[in-house]
Amino acid sequence: GIQVEQSPPDLILQEGANSTLRCNFSDSVNNLQWFHQNPWGQLINLFYIPSGTKQNGRLSATTVATERYSLLYISSSQTTDSGVYFCAVVRYRNNRLAFGKGNQVVVIP
């Protein structure tokens, strides 16, 4: 199956700092989503971004499908940004989202 690798696995940030999370995938994809898993376990949709760049407030994402990677930018981080961020992709002609292991982010005040 497709391999999805996220880096860094763990990140500690001072409040107000900026950060970049990376997602590499091993095959062509038709769907890529970024999620934030809240402390209760629910996956919250951040971006649906199979290609291109999108921005939503302090978060933005870029996917370069031809080079098989996506980046999630967090600017001016807040303690509420803490949690696990997941990248998930759908390989071309496949039928399910394949997830990476996540980026554990801790923002300290």
Add this chain to the structure above:
Amino acid sequence: DTGVSQDPRHKITKRGQNVTFRCDPISEHNRLYWYRQTLGQGPEFLTYFQNEAQLEKSRLLSDRFSAERPKGSFSTLEIQRTEQGDSAMYLCASSTETVYTEAFFGQGTRLTVV
């Protein structure tokens, strides 16, 4: 529209017992997916439905697991003769017609087998 809903949120059961979880997808969504997530890992695909048809099952879905979506609306996931290794978060997601559209997840059901 309240999003994808799962019930119960938490379930503690004794080893060997049967459990059933329910998922109500977003109303206009044809596709429904079940995933399982263990501690420190990303969610892993279990199965998916297109309307009432179960079209794909993962190798993770042993014969103790069965999923149904009888009228193409809500779905149930049953685990028979639970084992400690079944302890996990069970997540349901739904999307519109194709897998290439955005999927939305429910709150999950956290299962603990003691």
